[in-house]
Amino acid sequence: MTTKTLLMASTMLSLGLATAATAQDDVPAGAEDDVLKIGLIYTLSGPAAALGEQARNGFMLAAEQIGEIGGMETEIVVIDDEQRPDKAADDARELVQREEVDFVVGPIFSNILVAIHQPVVETGTILISTNAGTSNFAGADCHPNFFVTSYQNDQNHEVMGAYAEQQGYQNVFLMAPNYQAGKDSLAGFKHSYTGGVAGEVFTELGQLDFSSELAQVAAFQPDALFTFMPGGMGVNLVKQYDQAGLSSVPFLSAFTVDETTLPATQDAAVGLLGGANWAPDLENEANTAFVEAYIEEYDAVPATYAMQAYDAAQLIDSAVRKVGGDLTDRDALRAALKEADFDSPRGDFSFGNNNFPIQDFYLTEAVKREDGRFATSAREVIFDDYVDTYADQCEMGAS
């Protein structure tokens, strides 16, 4: 009885404190000390752990190279969200309330982002997403404390749609898993593709045998196949596509053939096309340094997940230096972040009105590198300084 009452009282007290903190012109509790504390939330276990590991490695690499981020003593807390939104929301609350972090960086998955967004941004803490970029946060629900170093989710699919359009394809076979991201993917593709559709198939999420779907591709002989099959599904699809002798049909994809799946698919994926905001072989000084350092440190080729997290660390560093380590003037900090004054491995990078990147998008092709590793390679620029389609719905104004 007593313990229960105590627990109740302390909960109410901490709730009250949290409200009080919000009311004080959103200066989070951790802003006043001399330590720069950053919380990373990534999926580091389960089938998608490889993505979270890439992102964590990318961030840690930058942190190691910079040393003291923003010229301040730096402390980094890493948390595994286990791909569970409920756990991630609790983790996010703990990071901002107990750990008093200055920045939260992550996550990989959109449903996790939706879960942690409010608990972080409403306490005044800055949230930097290094992968997920849902349409609502790019549009009507944009927030001054929320920044994205990756893309708006639809954009990579739009790249492939634009490429199919540019090639003059009239008959494309579309395939995606039957869940929200799969439907968004095909919608994104159709946003920039006006040709005909040979077939539109929604597969079961987690499906491993694609023989039925590939039989349809073989029978219809479309101009190209567009698919979105992240993770293990993509590995299987690529292997089976290769074995089915379908290489005469161009394979267009997003989030399917990248450096996280290439170690598993290897030769089977070589020549397959994808859309991305970066590739390891982009020629600029920052990129060469980043890719070489990453391979040296982790013995693997970085994927976009690593690059985007690397940029998040650079972004924080640039902004904190600009404000001279004073994290209490939140407007100045946000303005400094918005300037994005750092050299991104992807080249051009700036923030739009909704704090989402304005950047170039490329057609990528899977290749075998000279060192025997597999990677994507940028073939051509599809979109130059591309702004996402939801930006005009964001009414954040200049802050």
Added chain:
Amino acid sequence: MTNLFVLQLLNGVQLGVLLFLIAAGLTLVFGIMDVVNLAHGVLYMVGAYFVATFASLTGSFWWGLLLMLPAAVAVGLILELVVIRRLYTRSHLDQVLATFGLVMIANETVKIVWGVSPLSVPTPEILSGSVPLMGPLQYPVYRIAIIVAGLAVAGALYLVINHTRIGMLLRAGATNRAMVSALGVDIGKLFAIVFTLGAVLACLAGALVAPILSVDTGMGESVLILTFVVVVIGGIGSIKGAFLGALLVAIVDTLGGVFGPILLRSVLDPSAAGQAGRMLAPMLVYILMAAILCAKPAGLFGGRG
């Protein structure tokens, strides 16, 4: 459409022989030993993990396959000795509980030993690529190899069961267990042989699909239900029934899975058609089962009515 039909028919046969390999063991264990073994799918998964491990250790799929066989025998014997043997005299409910527990233990053990990330097995060099069928159609060599291997195993099983002494005992055991044991046959030994044979066949099925699927912890459960349908359609304890049932179920499943959505797409939007079609194919399988059970309550070749 003809092209699609031909390809799907081949896919159906390929799935059918795999289902047969799994169902053959299940139907024997069920028919002869009267044990409901929910953990049969686990053996399929374990076979895939074995081949993945041995293939990566030796660098060759063939060595992996060869080494998998003694390992499968060992797993079968140990499982029979430690768990299954204690379930012969228990009720079906106890058997279901115990073997379901085994599924969970096995899945967790696999996660601890091999980790959560799916493993992949490279296709052996001479079986990679595809062969031209007709027109622009190609079919993967490896899937043809699965069909051939499955048919060969089916043929061998047919010979063993119909033309050897142990086969005679198996047939007798499936028809009337009490009589076989009354005639002085060491029923304990017979059961161990039956269970191990079933285990090896299921492991073999898992090993054969490893190069085309990724090797994952849930893979056993995904085939188990279809396998039970096969066993029921074919008649409990009948190998011949398992063979025909497996082909029937697999072909209905693959053809229904593709042509269902195509037909539905003319009346529904693609995402709804995909969803409804996905449900239609498994439904067809159960409708088939219901129809067969109406006509022949003991299944196609059921010994015991």
